[in-house]
Amino acid sequence: MRAILTALALTLAVPMAGCNQDASEVESVATIPVTITAKDQTHRFNVEVARTDAEQDKGLMFRTSLPADSGMLFPFDKPRIGSFWMKNTLIPLDIIFIRADGSIDRIAENTIPESLEPVVSGGEVSAVLELAGGTAARLGIDETAKVAWKDGK
Template sequence: MTGFALVLAVPLVGCAGGSEAQAPARTVVSIAADGQTHRFDVEVARSEEAQQKGLMFRTELPKDGGMLFPFAKPKIASFWMKNTLIPLDMIFIRSDGSIDRIAENTIPESLEPVVSGGEVAAVLELAGGTAARLDLDEDATVTWKD
């Protein structure tokens, strides 16, 4: 197993405030499943620092919000929920947009690793329960613009 990508569990944490803080990059992620397309307006954690912080310390997440963790090259991804206060659904995405694994309702503040099943190009974190609410499974496909 590779080292923890603290970004996934931590990324749902709120942004550090301050007048010098730069707004996080955003993109629209689309998930196509069963003839429907679901769109999410998400923050993009591109830097190592942003990926380590992730969604940590946040107390809520909009139902159409989340965070995307794109990787420079595909890898086994491992996240934990340390300092993440809300449950998340983690969608592990392969390079072709197919879904490797969905970890539903991850446990807030858990130190247990949440690991992809294989090499992935990105991880999408959504509010816990989103995958079940939208009936998402590994047959769905995920796309976004860089």
Template sequence: MKARGRLATLWSLLALLAVLCGPFGGPLRAAELQSLEIITQSGVLPFTVELMRTNEEREHGLMFRKELPEGRGMLFDFQPEQNVSMWMKNTLIPLDMIFIKADGRILRIAENTQVESEKIIPSGGPVRGVLEVIAGTAKKLGIKPGDRVAHPLFEAR
């Protein structure tokens, strides 16, 4: 009976450890939520985004998540402005990837990206950030290259 009790305690501790750690063994933390607006010809579109600044945050991104509500997104900071490539490995939700120059102008949009794909999705030129939103958002809201993104990450010019 004592051995069984110790085993149960061990399993309980392992379960607690699994809850306290993310999928790669790092601690879970709540991402900082920020406001972002996209200014289109038809108006201003508000979003709430999680900002990813570190290599570790950018590498993990939206991997393993099962949903992303409309009006929400993830903003990747690639300071300084540079050519970047993204992929959808271990990403379970189809996304639109919006590539944004340092001045806040949208350079390119990769719409409806394929889930769990290792296909490289290039920025098409130097960008400061990439905004990932649920697939179909760009088309539904009329977001196009040349539109402006308002967020402290981007310089207003």
């Protein structure tokens, strides 16, 4: 029984993206342009890039607003199942899970602020883009759209 409890404690201790940073640890993050081509329209966003584990853990936590043309990009070193939660995230977000070819795997629209429920991709993804909640619906962005950015590491 003790081994099961220890294994469970270790499993629960593994952080999900956006979960274990303090509001006092806010620091400036690099921004890049991201385009989403949906049907006949191209939408441009200037987004922060969360490259490090610390930046990805922090995400958009503690923000009280997000401009309509901004967001945060979470690029991964190699494709994986994306799993995020909204702990300490005070605003609804559209979470766009992006495959290696720029196609969209899944869009989780208007996620619930401060929810501990995991928001998971449908398959392996190379990046995740978070935008202000309602952006995808407002701009007609769906899973047929393509996402592109220049990786200026």
